[in-house]
Amino acid sequence: MPSHDAIESDVMILHVDQWTYHEPAKRFLFLRMRDAYRGPKIVINHGCNMVDGCSSAQMRELIGDCHMVANSKTAHELWAVPSSTYIHHGMSAEEWPATDYANHNVLHVQPFSQQHGKCRNVAAIPRAEERVPVTWVGRDVKFASFTKYRQFLRSSSIFFHPSYASANPRARTEAMLTGLAIVTTDSHGESEYIRNGVNGFCSNDMDELLDHLEYLYRHPREVRRIGRAGRATAQELFGINGYIDRWNALLARVVGL
Template sequence: MKKIRIFSCPWHLGHQYELLKLNPYTDGQIEFYYCLNMIRKWSNSARPMPPHLNWVTHYEPGKYDLAILHIDQQCVDPTIGKSWLYNDLNRVIKDIPKIVVCHGTPLWPEQFDKNIIINGGSVFFRGELVKIKGMKELVGDNFFVVNSYTAVKEWGWGYPIIHGLDPNEWYDLPKEPMVTTMISPAGLDRYYNRDLLRAVKELLIQDYGITLYQITVDFLPNDWEEYKRFLGRCLIYFNPTYDSPMPRSRTEAMLSGCCVVTTKYHEADQFIKSGKNGFIVPDNPRVIADLINMLITQHYKEAVKIGEEGKKTAQKYFHIDRYLETWYHLIKMVLNGKKPTIRRPPWEEK
């Protein structure tokens, strides 16, 4: 079988760690070559580097079949440098098809409105008129992949692929009365719903003496193994996000048997049913803090059982096999110049 050689570079290691499993999934047919660079590097503390990953110093035309590049809404801002790696590679790679994976949505109200992020335009910056290339211009004719079905609607186009993980890599350990969350420590405040998170943390500690551990802020694991073991011990995982498309950390918590308390956005309410396999909560810090306290102090055993049901849900809808099969199909379609049909969400499949 002809090898498929894919060129890429480090970006979102949690996402790429799973995608790199296409190599063993295809019995070595798909090979990955990552470009060494000064902007993005692999961190073994975040994910162990797969032994089959190849490294190259630059892109050479004629050596690869496909490129997979990565981007998010902050890449439209030319002043922060986040788009440099994407722009450089997109400009250099001209001889093969390119898939662009977008890890965000057009929500960044602290900087630009949605129309600017999608379509581009001009804004004043430090007294000068600066041209903003919107996502449509940045992506161009490349094939555009997003991480949720809601993200397709928000961008106006895109091919949704829901992430998948290997259930065997996550630890469902004996639960302790701990509450945790894991979102980026800074930036994109509305996107991550940081005001809600801060309010819930304050109410929990002030009213109930309960600490909500924000991983990377209140607890800094030394490596991925320590992160998984900490997560596996937590009774409750709180996901506050507003516009993050299908947060991976929430699925990790579900696979770890945590009782997930989450906002409803980006299809969460399609597969989480309150009181059965988790809890869907409104953007109301008092309601959330009271629920978390009640679960810990009055309904501990029930919370453990709900976490177990959530784990079954994640194993069913977010399995690595479904994810890799979807990606393999997409790659073959793109290489053959075909446009794949958007598949139904996993929770709607029979």
């Protein structure tokens, strides 16, 4: 249960994804916290129901009278929760030093599991591996700390994101801020800031996306050019200051400051 200090606070921030409704332990904990706290509540929804998970009606039942924040415009529109908005994440660029491209590798980053495989589009990885070597972080390599993972990025080159249903994953932004050349699906507004062949590649045609991936792997100099341009884009779009401003505005509105 929330502590006395939590009850006396200005706002509670909770988290859900598209699977919370159908996972009993998660749902129970979420509802317990939601219903025990009487003040304003904001729920950050990290998921999207494009492939699996709960329906928009079930999500509205979970959210109740809380205000919901989605991670992308697409997810926000698909969930269709009345009191909601979307805020893409922001990060401090200084925490993500540029890669030196010492390892000409292709990275895929997500848990190594078939669970929620449709959402993560696990089936795309064997197809990619038929054309280029892929290092799957979570399967092939693991790290004892986040700092060590960040150091690993600083010598890497290409980041492959095949999921159609993951709403602006942080791992992709971290890689883009580090200067890795991004090859990603285009289901959550990626084409609004990624121009193919300029600062990355995006497409919802998997054959086309794999062509882009192989092109980069065969042309290391292009990886550096595109990766550096993508890094500049990420620093501008996903900077921490704009993120803080958007959250401050939301908090002022929800809490009534």
